[in-house]
Amino acid sequence: MIAKIGQLSIFLAFISTILTIVLAILYFKKRDFITDNSVKLASVMQFIFILFSYFVLTYSYVISDFSIINVWQNSHTAKPLIYKITGVWGNHEGSILLWVLILTFMSFLISIFSQEMNKSLKVRVLGIQSLVTLAFLLFIILTSNPFLTQFPIPLNGLGLNPVLQDPGLIIHPPFLYLGYVGFSIVFSFAVAGLLENKIDSKWARWVYPWTMISWSALTIGITIGSWWAYYELGWGGWWFWDPVENVSLLPWLTGTALVHSTMVVRNINSLKSWTVLLSIMTFLFSLLGTFLVRSGILISVHSFAVDPRRGLFMLFILSFFTVSSLIIFAIKSPKPDYLIEYRKLGREGLIILNNLLLVVLCSVVFIGTLYPLLLETISGIKISVGPPYFNITFLPFAFILMFFVPIGPVLNWKKTDLSRLINLILLALIVNGVLIISLYAFIDKKGPILAPFSIALGLWLIAGSLVTIVKRFGLSEEGYIRNITRVRLSKIGSNLAHAGLGVLIVGVTIVTAYETKVDRVFELNEKIELDNFQIQYIGIKPNIGKNYDEIVANFIIYKSEDKIGDISSTKRFYRSQDTMTTEAGIYRYFFSHIYITLSDINEEYVVASISYKPFVKLIWLGGFLMAFGGLVSLVDNKKRLKS
Amino acid sequence: MSKRTNRIYYLLLVFVISSLGVLFVLKALEDNIIFFYTPTELLDPKINTEKKIRIGGMVKENSILKLDNLKITFIVTDLENDTPVSYKGILPDLFREGQGVVAEGKFANGFFLADKIIAKHDENYMPYEIFEKK
Numbered sequence: 103m104i105a106k107i108g109q110l111s112i113f114l115a116f117i118s119t120i121l122t123i124v125l126a127i128l129y130f131k132k133r134d135f136i137t138d139n140s141v142k143l144a145s146v147m148q149f150i151f152i153l154f155s156y157f158v159l160t161y162s163y164v165i166s167d168f169s170i171i172n173v174w175q176n177s178h179t180a181k182p183l184i185y186k187i188t189g190v191w192g193n194h195e196g197s198i199l200l201w202v203l204i205l206t207f208m209s210f211l212i213s214i215f216s217q218e219m220n221k222s223l224k225v226r227v228l229g230i231q232s233l234v235t236l237a238f239l240l241f242i243i244l245t246s247n248p249f250l251t252q253f254p255i256p257l258n259g260l261g262l263n264p265v266l267q268d269p270g271l272i273i274h275p276p277f278l279y280l281g282y283v284g285f286s287i288v289f290s291f292a293v294a295g296l297l298e299n300k301i302d303s304k305w306a307r308w309v310y311p312w313t314m315i316s317w318s319a320l321t322i323g324i325t326i327g328s329w330w331a332y333y334e335l336g337w338g339g340w341w342f343w344d345p346v347e348n349v350s351l352l353p354w355l356t357g358t359a360l361v362h363s364t365m366v367v368r369n370i371n372s373l374k375s376w377t378v379l380l381s382i383m384t385f386l387f388s389l390l391g392t393f394l395v396r397s398g399i400l401i402s403v404h405s406f407a408v409d410p411r412r413g414l415f416m417l418f419i420l421s422f423f424t425v426s427s428l429i430i431f432a433i434k435s436p437k438p439d440y441l442i443e444y445r446k447l448g449r450e451g452l453i454i455l456n457n458l459l460l461v462v463l464c465s466v467v468f469i470g471t472l473y474p475l476l477l478e479t480i481s482g483i484k485i486s487v488g489p490p491y492f493n494i495t496f497l498p499f500a501f502i503l504m505f506f507v508p509i510g511p512v513l514n515w516k517k518t519d520l521s522r523l524i525n526l527i528l529l530a531l532i533v534n535g536v537l538i539i540s541l542y543a544f545i546d547k548k549g550p551i552l553a554p555f556s557i558a559l560g561l562w563l564i565a566g567s568l569v570t571i572v573k574r575f576g577l578s579e580e581g582y583i584r585n586i587t588r589v590r591l592s593k594i595g596s597n598l599a600h601a602g603l604g605v606l607i608v609g610v611t612i613v614t615a616y617e618t619k620v621d622r623v624f625e626l627n628e629k630i631e632l633d634n635f636q637i638q639y640i641g642i643k644p645n646i647g648k649n650y651d652e653i654v655a656n657f658i659i660y661k662s663e664d665k666i667g668d669i670s671s672t673k674r675f676y677r678s679q680d681t682m683t684t685e686a687g688i689y690r691y692f693f694s695h696i697y698i699t700l701s702d703i704n705e706e707y708v709v710a711s712i713s714y715k716p717f718v719k720l721i722w723l724g725g726f727l728m729a730f731g732g733l734v735s736l737v738d739n740k741k742r743l744k745s
Numbered sequence: 746m747s748k749r750t751n752r753i754y755y756l757l758l759v760f761v762i763s764s765l766g767v768l769f770v771l772k773a774l775e776d777n778i779i780f781f782y783t784p785t786e787l788l789d790p791k792i793n794t795e796k797k798i799r800i801g802g803m804v805k806e807n808s809i810l811k812l813d814n815l816k817i818t819f820i821v822t823d824l825e826n827d828t829p830v831s832y833k834g835i836l837p838d839l840f841r842e843g844q845g846v847v848a849e850g851k852f853a854n855g856f857f858l859a860d861k862i863i864a865k866h867d868e869n870y871m872p873y874e875i876f877e878k879k
Contacts, residue, residue: 459762488777709835
């Protein structure tokens, strides 16, 4: 019964979506009869119906209604409530419903807010967004219906994959999807702007907040994913250059380029066709990512079970939007603008460099990730492209980019004399040179020869951005302290994001270069040296959880013979799935971690792997700081929209 | 400075950066490709077993042997042919007899010495070749 209601609600959303598209088309034919309000209303209906069906599905999970196949396959009565609620997006059907929920949520926001926006642009945006929604609703109805029922009703469900019963599941997918799908509205804005022939600084002002929000959400999503893969044994750590990780990086890289190029359009009405192309490509990469992950054709640690029909349909959606949007772009793209003169390279000049490098980075990742698929399709040979490829190709360009990042924000738009730019580059060289030399003198550990270069660049990013922020708050040219309310938050935000990148780079480099690790048998009460710490195994303790039994192995950590803390790592046995998981033990020492995972376990000894990961926490702190900076930069955007 | 020369400078910059990129990528791809084989494909004498490769299949029933000091041997099978594998280190939780596995490493004395064992998110996951035969 309840399944029928959910299904009906999806169907009504489908009707509302078609209605939105029809009304949007009619709006441009017969403006007298159809107002933009009817288009907005139909868009709001889409969201309400999808939201309702989403609630119905969640409710079915909460009450464990096993007459619904999807609930039976992925839930169990003994599963904790939080995983019943979030388990909805822990499987294919539910996650696609979440995807559509966010798609329609974007339409909803456009309909309700942005009152001042040009009406015909708004109707076009809603129409195009509804086309995307329609494609995914068809996908749900034809291949991934979450409300299929079965009879007889099983007594209990099969349960959620234990590896997914983790706080990571609660936050990682929604943020990742908010990022992916957020770029859909940017895509709709781009296509709508092309059709309207109105790609200008006003268009950029409207689209900028959506770009920034999506980019920040994607940044948070990837950061949390990295944290989750770090403490889940067997997922390859915080970044593995795994295909599924890489495809999430593609829209992030073009999205980062987009966030910058949109500012050029907004401020000096230049770089317009390029920005539109980036808007389109970013969403196409989001679609590509969803297709590759959901079709299961990637050979990856993070892959899910396969259903070929779904892959085919998704490929169809991807091709349709790729071809149609690129054709519209080819016909309608604004004439290239050569307003920028290289002699007066201002801030826009460095943003062009930033965009070029980000696109190169994106291509490098794209080739490394898709080349194996191409080769297998053509010749049947199976290969994988590992971390060394990405380290060699990605890092040099990333380093060049980072060198210039702190310079960009201090340049003015359109007018910078060359000598100032040269001075700044000299300053960057000197600062980096001094940092590199002092790092070589200061670091007494053995590590890769290039590590200090990378750390220096990270510190340069942090220092450069902080100096710019302090200057903004600091003395004005007339010599008195600036009124705080007059400080432009957008400037603070962008510099915070740049500093975040620096923090991330420092963390990544230090932990990669200077991690120490021992894999071995630990006898009871034996003390083992690791870096400056001593670790002692002191025995095991059994424990019973809600839907699992576990054995906890306890360790004590000493530093110069003083006990500084204890730490435990756990082997969990999930009863309903007959599956074992390992919970890594993590001891936090400032920004560093001592990280323990278990293999064999019994009273007298454990087989464990213990690593000291210096400054590893900076990786995620940096990621969050970047996203936070992005959001801060939006705070005073509203004022600017009105002016 | 005329518009035309301006344009040429831009195109040159784009060209230089992108060709640098392509050069890097091709060189790096050449050196860092890891081939993937099933035990049956490994019988092909043309395969270069000196290089690092990945092998995939199922962990054969009753083939796991735990030796001292984190050492373990097991057999990877594609239900037609077998490859013995030895590994030293911590195993992922989803490593079990009768389940799909991917190992990365090199051959030495008839054994495949794995330095990495890769697990999957999904306990029902199975390499495609095995799935076809079942």
